[in-house]
Amino acid sequence: MKKIFYCILLCICVNASAQHVVDDRRFPDSLQQVLERSAKLKDKLDALFLLSDYYSNRDTARALGYARQSIELSKQDEYLSAIAHFYLAGVYFEFDTDRSQQEYLLAEKLLSKFPQQEALIYRSRAWNNYGAIEQRRDNSREYLNILINKALPLAQRAGDSTRVALNYHNIGLVLLNMGEYERSLQYFPRAIAVMEAGNTVYADLADAYVLSARAYILSGRPEQALPFLKKAKKILEPNPDSYYWPLYYSVEGAYYRNTNAYALAHQSLERGLTLAEQMNDIFEKRSLLYEQFNVYKAEKNFAAAKKFLLQGLEMEASFPLSKNKKQLLFDLAETEKQSGNTEAAYRWLMQYTQLSDSVYTKQTQTEIAAMEARFRTAEKEKQILNLEREKMISAREKKFQLLLLLAVIAILCLVAVLAIMQLQYRKKMAAKREAEHKAELESIEKEKQLSNYTALMEGQEQERRRLARDLHDGLGCHLSALKLNLSRVPAENALQEQQLLQVTDQLDTSIRELRWISRNMMPEALLTLGLQDALKDLCSSVMSPQLRLVYNAYNIDAALPLSTQTTIYRMIQEIINNAVKHANASMIMLQCSQEEDRFFITVEDNGKGFDVSSRQSDGIGLKNIRNRVDYFHGDLHIESSPEGTIINIELHVAQQS
Template sequence: MMQKIRLTTLMFFVSACCFAQLPAKPNRYTDSLNAVVQNGNDSSKSAAALLLSYYWVARDTSKSQQFIDLARIAGKQYPYQLALSYFYEGVLFYMKSDIASSERSFQEAIKRLEVFDTREALSFRSQAWHNYGILQQAKGDEEGFARIMIDESIPLAQQAQDTAYLGKNYLDLAIVFKNTQQYDKATTYLLDAINTLSAHKSNKATNNSTLNLINAYTTLAENYVLGGNHEMAKPVLDSAMAWLTRKPNDHLIVDYYSAEALYNVAMKQYREALVSVDSGVAKAKEQGRTYDEQRLLLQKYYALHNLKRYREAASVMDWLSQQPEMMTLLSSKLEVFKGMSETQAALGNFKPAYEWSVRYSQLSDSINGSRLKNEIHNMEIKYGNAEKQKAIDALKLENEKSSLSARNTRLMIWFLASVCILLFILAVVTFLYMRNNKRLSQQKDLFHQQQLREIEQQQQIHVGHALLQGEERERRRVAGDLHDGLGGLLAGVKMNLTGMATETKTKDLNRVVDQLDHSISELRRIARNMMPEALLKFGLETALKEACENLISDKVNIRFQSYGIRSNIPHEKQLTIYRVVQELLNNAIKHAYASEILLQCSQNNDTFFITLEDNGRGFDTSAIRSFKGIGLSNVKNRVDYLSGKLEINSTVNEGTSINIELNVAE
């Protein structure tokens, strides 16, 4: 959530002086300014020296300082030039990383510029307040930066009618609201910024306005995605790319790729997101922008995780967890902790997953963002009502002499009432805070218990899965041994006995041959039940039909109905479905003594439905847990294995109805 703060700081000097645009030929520009310094009057010397100071500030700070000193000497009798010298000195100290001196210089410039009411002076005051606010933001004071923007910088830019700088202020204020997850407010200010910057026609700041406009588009796209308005983000991204095509900028293209990756992840276009991340990371590395590279890799993690490439995702997140830039910001640290927990859980590493989850929960509980949101909201209300308050103040001043006594009385009453209301609100807030803390503690305990239960359930599912797979492998082995081994031996014995019976014509020997023939048939039936050949050769629907036909007898009639069963169900899941049906049929015949059975099997997309109804003796469903047999237990385990649902309706002496839904997605 903090990604745009660094961009605001890097744009410091772009917005530092909209009147000091450098020409295409800097040598001619500096030569002309130096000529003014040498031959002009004191006022023009001071102004030219300040422009030369700004020219050298990013190239040679010592030369920049010399020109500021020269400007003060030449302009000592010109208060406006002296005031501007402190503005440029604030920029110089910032370049020297002397934040305290930079703050003092900007404050001095603000104080000295207050006596001037020209549009240029008002614009410089707005910029001085803005840059002072950025220094507070760099120290982590988001609230202070927002207060300065609302109370000082934006009103001054409006008075100066400086549309380019007003748009920049709207953009920076919107970033504060986006950083505090107030996306609707951020959208309002971003649209104001785009409209203001798009309408700006001044040739002096066209380049800066274009860069700020591109920045506003990419920020608005991110804000739409984070606020859940995904469909609104795409046209905004297209607008940003259109401007970047006309005005290429290596710095802003990184922010574009970051917003594009965020959008692709939100739209579940994970492969496209990886392309955006790789493009952005390459540009960020070229510019040495370590944190921007890391926030792009965070989007790569989300894409890989959603593509179920968990090991690659874990590798990315493990690297991010070791980066000081990423782990310094609490919001980024929360995302890392949560990502590590989810990835480890997906890999089946439940102990480290639980440990990361605990760290995430503890850090999340320690962050309280409500105070900042409320104070910024109050400042916005104050700013929105500023014009109305001015009118009210003017009327009060006109009637002040005639109504002084009554007003003082009213003020005292309002003061006492406000104190009472404030004390009441404080008591209510304290009560609610204590109650919410208690609820939060209870919710944390419930959450931890739920996590432990979920981990235990996952382990049980894995164990059940392994048991079912082992059971099927053993069935397959035993069926093969019975059919190919013992079945072949019995068939050979039958042939020999048949030959002997033919030669000796002994009735007893013929009876033995018949019994042996029956035993071979029974052996083959058992082998087919353990590993049905029809399922392997012809698929699930044919195997289920054959299973029903094999159980039909004079005492039992089975009707089988199938609808839309697909042949592309994974073989392992086909086998599980076959075992569930086999177990249900056996229970209906052997335990319920049913004479009429209806079996319906159907499929809708990735959901497989089984319905079995019989006219057996039924049972009390409330006593299912006390049953000692393993039949229903096997059915329940297989249903859980396929993430399904099992519903049993039965009445004693009235039959049983069983409904099952299974997930058969590949």
């Protein structure tokens, strides 16, 4: 079954264009009006950029015309010229991948001079699309490397949560292509959570739904794919021209095939093939043809299955050493065998063997050429080294006479130099020993401070628990008893009855306040339900009409020691309080996850931010957070700007278990 799906996965690619709004049918008309009426250079260029991007998947000649026009207009502005090369690369993406990659690298080089957020976003997109071409060339690992080390860090530096979500989406896509279905399902939910939290619905969210459905189907859980397909269809229905439809119908057909609804599978795949033909989407067409073959194969209709295999094989003619072609030849041999045509099966199998040998030969030739190149380089370096040695020997012979005359002076100078060097060496060693001693003392002092802080934290938590218990069990019970006694006092008149009601209401308020203080000092949910539910309870208590808080948790180990859970809870509680009280945030996103002994915390808000480099901004709360991170031998990274603050924390919780 893995071989059957492998061919499908090779056909999946990430589009190089910008993020697309669901219904964009009126989009080009409004841009054309801006282009014709605007007198400003930037407005004209923005319209040309978006028009070239819009038509890149619909009318290549028209898109190329807009892109070249933007190149000419932007020559007087270095920054806008860099962006023009980015959009020109997007046009070449579909039909000239080498030129597309050259333009993306040029755009990235030109944009690297500019520090603004928009430049960082364009650089992230350029690397993403460059890697997408590598994926189309069956180099998914290189694409994954680019996403993790280039595209995602730039998006994070830009503080663009939507762009970060798209990079999560693409990382999940690459893992899906590589057969890492469960790992891909760790990244798609992260992308979906950010996209769903936005105010505008983008077609990229539909793409994330469809790919999540595909991952569930490939992992053998097709029943979990249907809700994602329904959500994607609801987003795409307003725009019947969206180029995400062929992918949707391909996955929907796979879902019906895995649930034995073969008639519905054929209907979906035929719709997808019609749209792929209209859009000239050869990559998705290959996927749809192969899925049709799988449906007919499941129905034991080998004649029809062979027909679609032959169509796919015809498309692979331009890829002489394609892995897809190898799979198609193998499937043709198997299909003929199932039909009883052993002779035809043998012929297809021979072609499969020859192509496998060709692929192996090409790989071998490439490796031999690389070895020969390394050998020739080593030989040249050896020849250069020999020539340099000969020159040195000749120079020594010429200077031999002079050295003899100056021998006595040289010896005296050598003795003096040695004495000076010895003195300097002793000073250097003494300074080194002093520095090592100082570093050792600092390390001991730091360990001592950490130990004191650990004891202080444990004492504080114990005192909080004791006070919370005393308040709840002691003073809380007394107040409740007082309220009960007051309720039994008979009122002699209406005035006394009203006064008793006022006192009773005041006691109710005091009891509620006492319970809130007790729960804040030691959350009951943390003791009974664990860290994950306690954080959820914290987020719910903080949310208000003026503050929205999105909370996601993944793989949190319920067996973490209570002290560890309490410390993590206090850190997050402090961060959220800072965002609400000092940053005046109206939106906070909290994400917690655990991978074995590493615990990750990410908190992002849209508050007013603060100067991270200023020591005055390092208040008591932030110092407590840093101390707790040091306690776990972890890392704390803060990025803040007037648009908001992002805090990333990594803790090593195994050391405390």
